[in-house]
Amino acid sequence: MTKVGVLGAQGRMGAEVCRAVEGADDMELVAAVDQGDPLDALTAAEVVVDFTHPGVVMDNLRWCVERGLHAVVGTTGFDPSRLDSVRSWLTEESSGNVVIAPNFGIGAVLMMHFAQKAAPFFESVEIVETHHPNKADAPSGTAYRTAELVAAARAEAGVAPSPDATTSGVEGARGADVDGVRVHAVRMSGAVAHQEVVLGGHGELFTIRHDSMNRESFMPGVLLAVRRVPELDRLTVGIEALLGL
Numbered sequence: 001m002t003k004v005g006v007l008g009a010q011g012r013m014g015a016e017v018c019r020a021v022e023g024a025d026d027m028e029l030v031a032a033v034d035q036g037d038p039l040d041a042l043t044a045a046e047v048v049v050d051f052t053h054p055g056v057v058m059d060n061l062r063w064c065v066e067r068g069l070h071a072v073v074g075t076t077g078f079d080p081s082r083l084d085s086v087r088s089w090l091t092e093e094s095s096g097n098v099v100i101a102p103n104f105g106i107g108a109v110l111m112m113h114f115a116q117k118a119a120p121f122f123e124s125v126e127i128v129e130t131h132h133p134n135k136a137d138a139p140s141g142t143a144y145r146t147a148e149l150v151a152a153a154r155a156e157a158g159v160a161p162s163p164d165a166t167t168s169g170v171e172g173a174r175g176a177d178v179d180g181v182r183v184h185a186v187r188m189s190g191a192v193a194h195q196e197v198v199l200g201g202h203g204e205l206f207t208i209r210h211d212s213m214n215r216e217s218f219m220p221g222v223l224l225a226v227r228r229v230p231e232l233d234r235l236t237v238g239i240e241a242l243l244g245l
């Protein structure tokens with residue numbers, strides 16, 4: 001039985017993770033910690049799952065690493081400099097491993113993978129993500145990561161930036177620029193988590209779309225990461241490798 005602790009246990013995702021862990025035959029929920037609770041209860045765990053807030057996740061993660069706990073992190077906000085900081089904590093001597101994934105949905109991981117594959121074949125690419133209006137960060141971690149992967153694939157293939165003749169307009173109308181890829185964030189009541197990667201050129205549009213209809217959709221990926229994190233090597237970003245992609 002893997003002993004699991006959850007940080008952000010009363011939040012939308014944390015509560016779903018607690019239910020999923022309690023429903024798994026090979027896991028035991030030993031700590032459910034939220035805002036204001038002491039972290040000490042987490043030392044009973046082998047793996048800590050964090051779904052909190054971009055503003056607090058670095059402190060939580062450092063606390064886990066310093067205690068040799070494995071961590072599975074779904075909280076967003078991990079830009080390259082944050083990932084470098086985490087790598088610097090995970091020395092030869094530290095015993096815990098970390099998985100940080102902007103999206104644990106299997107379909108969402110495949111969407112990112114296919115977008116990366118398709119990106120060099122089209123002149124234009126833009127990303128449109130739609131989320132529930134309670135989301136704190138924009139663009140989503142998934143959109144940010146997709147843009148990074150798409151931009152890297154295009155750079156490696158020597159593809160020019162997406163053409164854009166815009167010289168005037170209202171600020172924000174063209175979305176955010178993430179590594180040269182335009183990302184548009186929609187906040188919509190009734191939505192959960194949705195993303196389209198739109199690619200175009202030579203008289204055709206190719207759209208790769210993913211929809212999370214509920215938060216259960218993330219649980220197979222979260223449980224997979226909890227099962228696999230002890231055998232991984234220090235920091236793993238995304239669960240692509242765990243799926244054999």
Ligand SMILES: NC(=O)C1=CN([C@@H]2O[C@H](COP(=O)(O)OP(=O)(O)OC[C@H]3O[C@@H](n4cnc5c(N)ncnc54)[C@H](OP(=O)(O)O)[C@@H]3O)[C@@H](O)[C@H]2O)C=CC1
Pocket residue numbers: 007008009010011012013014033034035036051052053054056073074075076077101102103104105141218
């Ligand atoms: N990787 C993935 O697949 C997914 C990632 N996410 C990401 O997960 C994060 C959480 O999302 P969501 O569950 O919707 O957010 P919620 O706001 O519903 O939940 C976050 C919870 O964490 C609590 N919290 C805040 N600070 C701390 C702290 N220092 N220690 C312990 N608990 C704390 C919050 O308490 P309080 O409300 O009092 O502040 C709240 O209960 C976001 O970054 C989101 O983007 C979401 C879905 C899937």
Ligand SMILES: O=C(O)C1=N[C@H](C(=O)O)C[C@H](O)C1
Pocket residue numbers: 076102103131135136139140141142143192193194
């Ligand atoms: O806040 C959310 O809800 C989600 N956050 C993650 C993100 O920012 O990409 C994953 C998913 O999109 C749901």
